[in-house]
Amino acid sequence: MASSKAPEIKAVFIKTRNVRNFEEMVRTLDLARGKGRFGAVVGRAGRGKTDTSIFFASNQGWPRLAVSILWQSSDTEFLRAMCRELGEKEPPRNKARCYGLIIDHLAGKHKPFVLDEADKLSQRHLEIVREITNVTGAPFILLGEEELEFLLQRNRRVWSRIYQKVDFEGIGAADIMGFVSAASGLKLEPETALLWEEQSGGDFRLVDRDLRAAVHYCHAAGGREITPEVLKAVWQTVLSGSGRK
Ligand SMILES: Nc1ncnc2c1ncn2[C@@H]1O[C@H](COP(=O)(O)OP(=O)(O)O)[C@@H](O)[C@H]1O
Ligand SMILES: [Mg+2]
Structure with a gap:
């Protein structure tokens, strides 16, 4: 719960x-x-x-x-x-x-x-x-x-x-993992971080925005990990809402 x-x-x-x-x-x-x-x-x-x-x-x-x-x-x-x-x-x-x-x-x-x-x-x-x-x-x-x-x-x-x-290069999977852990304490597997790196195009601002949504999503679902499914749900919401940028 x-x-x-x-x-x-x-x-x-x-x-x-x-x-x-x-x-x-x-x-x-x-x-x-x-x-x-x-x-x-x-x-x-x-x-x-x-x-x-x-x-x-x-x-x-x-x-x-x-x-x-x-x-x-x-x-x-x-x-x-x-x-x-x-x-x-x-x-x-x-x-x-x-x-x-x-x-x-x-x-x-x-x-x-x-x-x-x-x-x-x-x-x-x-x-x-x-x-x-x-x-x-x-x-x-x-x-x-x-x-x-x-x-x-x-x-x-x-x-x-x-x-x-x-x-300054695009943010990579290792940095995304460090950021997610420090900012939210949620778990993130390396393969999921790679998926996120790819989707964000290395834009830290987008990763930050996605993390905020993912944290709420995990909270509502009672989960402690940002899984590919969580990210896909977040991107779906973003795409059907205000759009990416
Ligand atoms: N080292 C960092 N640690 C945590 N968050 C960061 C870091 N660098 C950037 N960010 C996040 O990425 C966003 C965009 O960074 P910003 O410095 O404004 O990029 P730029 O000046 O290159 O356009 C920031 O608002 C912040 O949310
Ligand atoms: Mg700037």
Whole structure:
């Protein structure tokens, strides 16, 4: 008999293969202390780029900013947002002063500045970031979808400062098993995890959504395992409801 308490899934951050590659990149970046440099993380939506950058930035106290398309036409707004991230509550409206403040904050610092959704940067803003890393020696980590790589390759001065590029791959069966166990405590056989990997196309967001539904399904049925039948029932519901994406 299933208990009546509504099941919950825990908010967990797990060390996937991508996260381990990210950590390795950070170590490599750190080895080149004092030089202007970039780390780049490239991968499709749903592969865990943002969550990984938030996890490390909040644990290590790194400044982190998600780039907005709205800044493409304004240097000042981009620089002011960076200033705010560095603790300036009321950044100046003058871009040269903003730039000066950023240099003061970052000069000689080893913590990386994280720019998420960096594929939205204009070439000009990328050039500004290159100047900042060059002058201060503080590293930048750029994360974005596949377009980011083309954006970086077009700018040779930036590309030559990329210390390491990490390609975020789709979530694999082993990571799905780790995630399900940590977040729900439910059992999952390796073959079922493989089926899930295939169905999700490696999109962590979809696995997360399916898990929420599967937990409720198991709870209602009084089961402790996510079987292929449970997953098929979940996908059936998703397909007949809002659809997959
Ligand atoms: N390491 C992780 N541990 C647990 N859940 C994760 C992890 N990485 C991603 N997720 C889940 O996948 C979803 C999508 O991740 P996100 O970082 O937004 O991907 P991206 O930025 O690559 O589009 C998150 O909302 C979260 O539910
Ligand atoms: Mg993201």
